[in-house]
Amino acid sequence: MLYDNYAMLTKRELLIRIVQLLKEDELITKLKYLPVEMRPRNKRPVRCCIHKDRYILKHKIISILGYEIADEEIDLIHLSEFARMAMANKNARENILSVVHEACSACIQAQYTVTNLCRGCEGRPCVMNCPKHAISFIGGKANISSVDCVSCGLCQKVCPYHAIVYTPVPCEEACPVKAISKDAEGVEHIDKEKCIYCGKCMQACPYGAIMERSKIIDIHKTLSNPKKKIIAIPAPAIYGQFNATPGQVLAAIKQIGFDDVIEVALGAEITAANEAKELEEKMHEGQAFMTTSCCPAYTGWVEKHAPMLKPFVSETRSPMVYAARYAKEKYPDAEVVFIGPCLAKRHEADSVPEVDYVMSFEELGAFMTAYDIDVANCSEKELSADVTKYGRGFAQAGGVQAAVVHAIGDKYTNEHIEGLDKKNQALLKTLPKKPVAQFVEVMACDGGCINGPCSLAPLTLAKRQIKKVIE
Numbered sequence: 001m002l003y004d005n006y007a008m009l010t011k012r013e014l015l016i017r018i019v020q021l022l023k024e025d026e027l028i029t030k031l032k033y034l035p036v037e038m039r040p041r042n043k044r045p046v047r048c049c050i051h052k053d054r055y056i057l058k059h060k061i062i063s064i065l066g067y068e069i070a071d072e073e074i075d076l077i078h079l080s081e082f083a084r085m086a087m088a089n090k091n092a093r094e095n096i097l098s099v100v101h102e103a104c105s106a107c108i109q110a111q112y113t114v115t116n117l118c119r120g121c122e123g124r125p126c127v128m129n130c131p132k133h134a135i136s137f138i139g140g141k142a143n144i145s146s147v148d149c150v151s152c153g154l155c156q157k158v159c160p161y162h163a164i165v166y167t168p169v170p171c172e173e174a175c176p177v178k179a180i181s182k183d184a185e186g187v188e189h190i191d192k193e194k195c196i197y198c199g200k201c202m203q204a205c206p207y208g209a210i211m212e213r214s215k216i217i218d219i220h221k222t223l224s225n226p227k228k229k230i231i232a233i234p235a236p237a238i239y240g241q242f243n244a245t246p247g248q249v250l251a252a253i254k255q256i257g258f259d260d261v262i263e264v265a266l267g268a269e270i271t272a273a274n275e276a277k278e279l280e281e282k283m284h285e286g287q288a289f290m291t292t293s294c295c296p297a298y299t300g301w302v303e304k305h306a307p308m309l310k311p312f313v314s315e316t317r318s319p320m321v322y323a324a325r326y327a328k329e330k331y332p333d334a335e336v337v338f339i340g341p342c343l344a345k346r347h348e349a350d351s352v353p354e355v356d357y358v359m360s361f362e363e364l365g366a367f368m369t370a371y372d373i374d375v376a377n378c379s380e381k382e383l384s385a386d387v388t389k390y391g392r393g394f395a396q397a398g399g400v401q402a403a404v405v406h407a408i409g410d411k412y413t414n415e416h417i418e419g420l421d422k423k424n425q426a427l428l429k430t431l432p433k434k435p436v437a438q439f440v441e442v443m444a445c446d447g448g449c450i451n452g453p454c455s456l457a458p459l460t461l462a463k464r465q466i467k468k469v470i471e
Contacts, residue, residue: 004458006046007208013038014060015216015366022220023370027087032079034061052102059100063211066218069098086217096197096213096346101187103209109182110168112149112156114142117163126155126164174204176420177305196300198420198444199343199453212343212454215357216366222335223257229334232258233323234364236265237341237395237449239469240462241361246392246469247380254381256367259334260327265391266384267323272391272403274316279439280408287312289435291428292400294318296344297444301420308432319394320345324354339364341452344444360454389470396466397448401441416441418448 017034021027035054039045045053058079059069065086067074120140127135127142134148135155142163144155156164171180171188179194180201188209190201202210222230232253239246250261271294282290293299293314302309320338327336335356338345349355368375390406393399397418405414415437417424428442445451450462457465 019370031083125158170204171201174200197344198297235340240450240466242375244375248378251378251381252375264323267319268391268394270322276407296348341455412438414439419446
């Protein structure tokens with residue numbers, strides 16, 4: 001679930017300020033002032049002092065510019081030089097996620113802790129039930145040895161006063177595949193061999209220390225080049241982000257400077273038709289079930305963590321791919337920018353030659369703010385007659401399921417699974433032996449794409465807006 005917090009607001013403010021500098025052609029000359037402007041001396045520091053606040057802001061800016069924060073050499077390079085390099089070169093950074101080390105330093109290792117609620121009771125069930133004898137009583141209060149504790153949680157479960165609390169590392173707790181962990185220095189590292197780019201760690205980090213790769217510099221350079229065409233293909237989830245009609249949203253995106261805006265919902269219509277045809281073929285062949293292939297975090301999870309499901313995943317490409325192909329056919333020399341709420345789309349786009357860049361909803365919001373675009377007051381852009389409510393409905397959980405059922409009728413049993421928590425992962429891994437339905441839609445995010453890690457609107461508002469659009 002997306003909740004507003006100050007770390008998120010800091011990231012969005014940085015994006016807005018950087019886009020404003022790009023718009024005014026002042027990135028190289030004025031970027032160096034951003035940390036000071038955002039953390040002046042008369043403002044109470046977030047951390048120990050304004051100097052650390054500014055230092056962390058500098059690192060986040062470097063990440064947004066497209067550079068890896070891997071070693072201390074970056075401290076020897078001025079922000080102006082980073083800006084100059086970003087404007088002169090194309091962003092080719094390989095890692096989609098990076099950790100701002102200086103921001104990732106306050107979390108302790110996950111542990112169980114005894115609070116002041118401990119009454120030193122005679123029963124002492126925490127001591128009696130600890131399998132590692134990690135609990136002792138000092139001064140009439142329970143004490144847990146961090147050396148001996150194995151974090152089984154039995155002490156917390158049996159304490160009659162609920163005096164024992166579990167203190168997690170937020171990003172590690174949020175990661176569904178245990179792809180992120182601390183090193184000896186207390187800094188988190190992401191294992192690319194395990195990561196499915198669901199973005200849960202990025203959402204969960206209370207320090208905003210996990211940053212995704214940004215392409216806003218490259219997108220801006222194409223937008224400002226009159227000799228190049230650039231086409232936006234926004235995901236259907238975009239309609240859940242603004243209190244406006246689909247036509248107004250598309251018109252607002254075009255105002256940024258795109259030569260055309262093509263709905264990814266058009267690609268969703270193709271995906272639905274192809275998945276419906278593929279489902280019929282597989283059912284006739286006697287296959288027990290088929291899952292969708294639209295969510296790249298889910299397909300990444302299957303590839304890395306549940307290979308037993310690979311034969312049952314649809315081979316149909318995602319709506320982004322079909323929309324990008326359509327855009328390239330219509331504008332062969334143009335650069336295509338997918339706009340969406342999904343971190344995993346950045347990873348998927350790396351293997352799709354038709355997609356040149358991926359822009360998040362947060363980055364789109366920064367462009368709209370910097371360009372003073374009020375979506376609700378934009379004129380209507382004409383919508384494609386080839387896009388139905390089912391194509392736009394892909395944005396929410398159950399949307400792909402509904403589109404496929406609409407295409408072939410309700411002749412097969414169907415189900416949708418949203419979220420890749422432990423329960424759903426276990427359920428999915430049992431499907432080859434015990435299918436829950438013949439057609440299964442799977443989305444990595446609760447609520448579907450409208451609740452992606454790079455969304456602007458909370459899920460409740462996004463659901464309400466998408467419902468208005470579909471109806």
